[in-house]
Amino acid sequence: MAKVKVAWFDFCCCEGCQIEMTNFGEPFLKLLELVEPVEFREAMSEKTTERINVSFIEGSFSREEDRVRLEEIRERSDVVVAYGACAVTGGINALKNHFEMDDYKEAVYGADKDMPHLDTQDAKPVSAAIKVDYAIPGCPIDKDEFLRVVTQLVHGTSKVYVPTYPVCLECKLRETVCRYDDGDHCMGQVALAGCGAPCPADGIPCEACRGFVENPNEKALEQVLQERGGLSAAWAKKKSQMFTANLRGDA
Amino acid sequence: MPTKNVNIDVHHVTRVEGHGNIVVNVTDGTVEKCEWRVPEAPRFFEAMVRGRHYSEVARITSRICGICSVGHTLASIKATEEALGITISKQTDLLRRILKHAENFDSHVLHVYFLVAPDLLGAPSVFPLAATHTEVVKRALRMKRLGHEWASTIGGRSTHPNKAVPGGFTNLPDNANNPREAAKALETLKQKILDMVPDAVETFKLLGDLAPNIPTFERPTEYIGLVDDVEYGLYDGKIGCLLPDGTKEIVEIDDYRSVTNEYMTPLSTAKYAKHKMESYMTGALARININYDALHPEAKKIAEGLGFSAPCLNPYFNSIAQFIECINSAYMSVGYIDELLEIGIKDEPLAKPTKFGKGSGATEVPRGILFHEYEYDKDGFCTMGNCIIPTNQNHANIQHDFDKLLPELLEAGKSEKEIELALEMLVRAYDPCISCSTHYLDVKFTK
Ligand code: SF4
Ligand code: SF4
Ligand code: SF4
Numbered sequence: 001m002a003k004v005k006v007a008w009f010d011f012c013c014c015e016g017c018q019i020e021m022t023n024f025g026e027p028f029l030k031l032l033e034l035v036e037p038v039e040f041r042e043a044m045s046e047k048t049t050e051r052i053n054v055s056f057i058e059g060s061f062s063r064e065e066d067r068v069r070l071e072e073i074r075e076r077s078d079v080v081v082a083y084g085a086c087a088v089t090g091g092i093n094a095l096k097n098h099f100e101m102d103d104y105k106e107a108v109y110g111a112d113k114d115m116p117h118l119d120t121q122d123a124k125p126v127s128a129a130i131k132v133d134y135a136i137p138g139c140p141i142d143k144d145e146f147l148r149v150v151t152q153l154v155h156g157t158s159k160v161y162v163p164t165y166p167v168c169l170e171c172k173l174r175e176t177v178c179r180y181d182d183g184d185h186c187m188g189q190v191a192l193a194g195c196g197a198p199c200p201a202d203g204i205p206c207e208a209c210r211g212f213v214e215n216p217n218e219k220a221l222e223q224v225l226q227e228r229g230g231l232s233a234a235w236a237k238k239k240s241q242m243f244t245a246n247l248r249g250d251a
Numbered sequence: 252m253p254t255k256n257v258n259i260d261v262h263h264v265t266r267v268e269g270h271g272n273i274v275v276n277v278t279d280g281t282v283e284k285c286e287w288r289v290p291e292a293p294r295f296f297e298a299m300v301r302g303r304h305y306s307e308v309a310r311i312t313s314r315i316c317g318i319c320s321v322g323h324t325l326a327s328i329k330a331t332e333e334a335l336g337i338t339i340s341k342q343t344d345l346l347r348r349i350l351k352h353a354e355n356f357d358s359h360v361l362h363v364y365f366l367v368a369p370d371l372l373g374a375p376s377v378f379p380l381a382a383t384h385t386e387v388v389k390r391a392l393r394m395k396r397l398g399h400e401w402a403s404t405i406g407g408r409s410t411h412p413n414k415a416v417p418g419g420f421t422n423l424p425d426n427a428n429n430p431r432e433a434a435k436a437l438e439t440l441k442q443k444i445l446d447m448v449p450d451a452v453e454t455f456k457l458l459g460d461l462a463p464n465i466p467t468f469e470r471p472t473e474y475i476g477l478v479d480d481v482e483y484g485l486y487d488g489k490i491g492c493l494l495p496d497g498t499k500e501i502v503e504i505d506d507y508r509s510v511t512n513e514y515m516t517p518l519s520t521a522k523y524a525k526h527k528m529e530s531y532m533t534g535a536l537a538r539i540n541i542n543y544d545a546l547h548p549e550a551k552k553i554a555e556g557l558g559f560s561a562p563c564l565n566p567y568f569n570s571i572a573q574f575i576e577c578i579n580s581a582y583m584s585v586g587y588i589d590e591l592l593e594i595g596i597k598d599e600p601l602a603k604p605t606k607f608g609k610g611s612g613a614t615e616v617p618r619g620i621l622f623h624e625y626e627y628d629k630d631g632f633c634t635m636g637n638c639i640i641p642t643n644q645n646h647a648n649i650q651h652d653f654d655k656l657l658p659e660l661l662e663a664g665k666s667e668k669e670i671e672l673a674l675e676m677l678v679r680a681y682d683p684c685i686s687c688s689t690h691y692l693d694v695k696f697t698k
Binding site: 018022 | 311375378422
């Protein structure tokens, strides 16, 4: 079997998702039996002019000038996979979309805020600029899920499987004490599963880094966060701005 | 014969985290332009934390950088704890030190093996080495995996650690059900770290063989890094500033702004920094120059074996300093695990806030000293945030290295290709993690 030519590209992000791929240990060499990395700026000096079979894109689309680069990647690739919350939903970067631009530029750069190279627009998912074939959510991605998607793609699957049920289900399955029973709050009811619910198991709330399930009941979430989680009305209202700012009704 | 004209254009320098550009014009022996540029998309974290609850802030600022996420989490938590009057336990302090050493090891392995070694072995990346130097790559992957497991045992995850929060750790190491199991998990971790020693020794030999390939270049500059009473400055301490004449100044963390003196430049979306001299260096080489005596004896042995002597003024030696630090981090963590087992692991609740105000915190991330500062309102919501990352502090120093290095390379009659490689290797040696603030590394030489 000919090796699948893969490339990695990154936009506005923390590069934490690509770091996850370096954590496999020696089995990583097995992956290299199936795929041939042809471009990956952080790791390689090599570039390719040949057709890329699968391109993995990390990071948000947050500057108009990124659109051209994204379109080029799309043109060069058979399949485009967005990986990580930044690329899939805008992720943490979209938190700023809820502020006035002038306000946040001033908070960071003060009097220098009007320098032209500081211009950005709302942080958006990669799919806002180009067609994305598959998405691997999470902040960071789960490396086993990444491997599963790659394996499916390499073997020519027609559909990559990502769960549609909420994190609560996975959390109950692993018998974690519910954060609400521990005097905390949580967003597992509306968060998209697939991660195996590591956050409640680690003793912190799920903040839906993978995004929402389809048609999340935002009103009910706000209510539960207040009534059972003890959050103030204001906090409950903006809780889901952290990783799901672009998925909210008010986005 | 000195080189007279240079025209190189490398867009987005590869094998660095984040994006930076190098623009150089040399015409008839005159350097017209020699610039280090950082055009990364700004990300506005300081604004994004405003209005967020103190329990959420570290989980937001952790996303500034996926490689230094442990450090960002810890600096953030420390600043928040100072602002909220939270005092942590001895156990939390020791666990955080182990977690910090884990990140230092993990990131340095990634940098030394995956990003720098290809230059020294004459390969464009680590992937071809998988076929030509299979054992080296296997060892790299094993060591990287260890770094990941080490941090995960303590922090829950190695990227964006879940369990380190203001006031302590949410769960016992390895999410153990009871202190006895947690102690076992730490014993296992200790053994894994000790088992890595043979791999480290092989790396040591490899670096020894490759050391002659490291360019010779020196430039006296100021070195800034944490100085700690307890150990080699990494997790905690005060700000140590070392000048080339050997004078050392110690500054309180709360006065960090008097050290960083950030300023904006049109060359960059990142802010630059300067202290006593026109620029300063922070990172492994700076730390080792400031703290050499505090290194673990085993790390000192490695340093001596590699012919490393502090202060070392060659920025290319940052990668060697990183490897010496790997050994230091391994042995220091083993020591801390012993200490924890000796005092006995306890299931501790999180320490609670006693006030709401302003506070700053610092820790060393792999690339240098990192500062976070926040202010909270009476309900615990953040009203101000400031984060100063090491890569930004190094930008000006890289520029000044360029200004000295380029004429030397021209004088030595180096070819355009050689100059390009030397400049790229210099940038890589700093291990810049430009994505932190803002994202790109291009070398652009125009005639
Ligand atoms: S999704 Fe999260 S971990 Fe991945 S690049 Fe974005 S911020 Fe980093
Ligand atoms: S902890 Fe969160 S994810 Fe788990 S069951 Fe409770 S609400 Fe659901
Ligand atoms: S539990 Fe929630 S926050 Fe944690 S990884 Fe899963 S979706 Fe993300």
